[in-house]
Amino acid sequence: MLALLRPLRILPFAEHYSLTRFCSAFVSRMRYLNMLKENDAACVSALQNGHIFLFHHLIPLLQRSDPGTFRSVALSYSEVQSVLHRSGSDGSLLKESILIGCSEQNQAQFCLDVGELDPAAVAKECKGTFIDLRKAFFLLAGAEAHLVAKAQALLRWHQINRFSGATGQLTHRNQAGSQRVCSSSSIVYYPKMSPVVIVLVSDGKRCLLGRQSSFPIGLYSALAGFCDMGETLEEAVSREVAEEVGLEVQNIIYSSSQHWPFPHSSFMLACHATVSSAHSQLNVDHLELEDARWFTEEEITCALQIKAPPKRVQPTTVWLPPKHAVAHRLIMEWRDSQQRSKGTE
Numbered sequence: 001m002l003a004l005l006r007p008l009r010i011l012p013f014a015e016h017y018s019l020t021r022f023c024s025a026f027v028s029r030m031r032y033l034n035m036l037k038e039n040d041a042a043c044v045s046a047l048q049n050g051h052i053f054l055f056h057h058l059i060p061l062l063q064r065s066d067p068g069t070f071r072s073v074a075l076s077y078s079e080v081q082s083v084l085h086r087s088g089s090d091g092s093l094l095k096e097s098i099l100i101g102c103s104e105q106n107q108a109q110f111c112l113d114v115g116e117l118d119p120a121a122v123a124k125e126c127k128g129t130f131i132d133l134r135k136a137f138f139l140l141a142g143a144e145a146h147l148v149a150k151a152q153a154l155l156r157w158h159q160i161n162r163f164s165g166a167t168g169q170l171t172h173r174n175q176a177g178s179q180r181v182c183s184s185s186s187i188v189y190y191p192k193m194s195p196v197v198i199v200l201v202s203d204g205k206r207c208l209l210g211r212q213s214s215f216p217i218g219l220y221s222a223l224a225g226f227c228d229m230g231e232t233l234e235e236a237v238s239r240e241v242a243e244e245v246g247l248e249v250q251n252i253i254y255s256s257s258q259h260w261p262f263p264h265s266s267f268m269l270a271c272h273a274t275v276s277s278a279h280s281q282l283n284v285d286h287l288e289l290e291d292a293r294w295f296t297e298e299e300i301t302c303a304l305q306i307k308a309p310p311k312r313v314q315p316t317t318v319w320l321p322p323k324h325a326v327a328h329r330l331i332m333e334w335r336d337s338q339q340r341s342k343g344t345e
């Protein structure tokens with residue numbers, strides 16, 4: 001008990017590591033990353049031993065692996081140094097790298113935007129190609145796609161937060177890039193995400209999907225919307241469904257969440273909700289949605305067969321968000337629960 005009452009003490013660097021030796025590999029990695037955000041010198045040293053992912057004006061560098069498949073390119077510090085030198089830069093750009101994670105091999109991961117260099121020269125040096133994130137995200141395997149998306153989001157945040165919105169003065173980043181501080185006041189800025197709710201509504205037998213006119217032809221997804229200031233998750237779900245399709249939902253159940261990079265860093269909070277079949281008549285707001293429809297389990301199973309985006313879309317072809325999207329997960333969860341309940345009937 002006495003030990004619990006002792007004031008908290010900030011551990012010196014060496015002691016930090018001797019303690020983390022007794023933790024799981026995951027806990028050690030998380031503590032290491034957290035320490036790198038606080039300690040600029042340790043972060044410089046981690047960069048020199050870490051992996052760096054390159055971008056050009058926010059477009060990630062990928063390498064083709066097998067035909068039709070791509071992977072992100074993790075370069076060492078010295079490899080990036082030599083790419084920069086051979087592309088006509090003195091290498092000082094490397095200190096602009098931003099911490100994005102830590103691999104399972106305990107190697108710190110960084111990203112760097114080489115927007116001031118010739119992209120063709122860099123791509124050639126790295127035997128890679130710069131591919132827009134809207135395409136790259138779906139070419140990469142899940143974990144890699146999300147790491148690259150996180151990197152782009154952080155790079156973008158730094159690029160548009162060079163000045164303080166309160167004082168108009170320059171802001172300066174810490175070495176990890178986890179914050180920026182106003183040079184004339186003590187205001188600290190942290191990277192931002194916009195919370196978005198996404199909900200798969202069911203009437204017991206069918207699920208509700210909608211599409212915006214800006215979606216690719218035939219693509220239907222779960223209803224989504226940005227949270228308003230001060231709202232709870234449940235309030236945002238109820239409001240969005242009411243606004244977009246004119247229904248009142250019940251039984252809101254949280255499923256999972258994800259960071260979504262399009263258009264800019266949303267924090268997607270995914271839920272299931274229900275309406276009674278007696279109150280399932282849609283009243284679609286066509287300013288928000290081009291269409292919204294109820295889908296049976298058979299229609300969902302059929303749409304899941306179509307690997308997005310189909311080359312030729314017939315007017316009636318419906319396809320669903322790809323695996324990387326949390327909407328896909330909601331749809332799969334709903335379909336599985338329908339199949340389970342059929343099995344127990």
Ligand SMILES: NC(=O)c1ccc[n+]([C@@H]2O[C@H](COP(=O)([O-])OP(=O)(O)OC[C@H]3O[C@@H](n4cnc5c(N)ncnc54)[C@H](O)[C@@H]3O)[C@@H](O)[C@H]2O)c1
Nearest residue numbers: 194196221224225226260262263266268321325326327328
């Ligand atoms: N990952 C997935 O599975 C998945 C599926 C569907 C939608 N989404 C994402 O959900 C997001 C929100 O969906 P939506 O477009 O239907 O939202 P929405 O229904 O709230 O409509 C968008 C409108 O909301 C307003 N808005 C309010 N706050 C905003 C903010 N912080 N940023 C931008 N606009 C804001 C703007 O006027 C904008 O035009 C989209 O960015 C979309 O990419 C992700």
Ligand SMILES: [Mg+2]
Nearest residue numbers: 223224225288
């Ligand atoms: Mg919406």
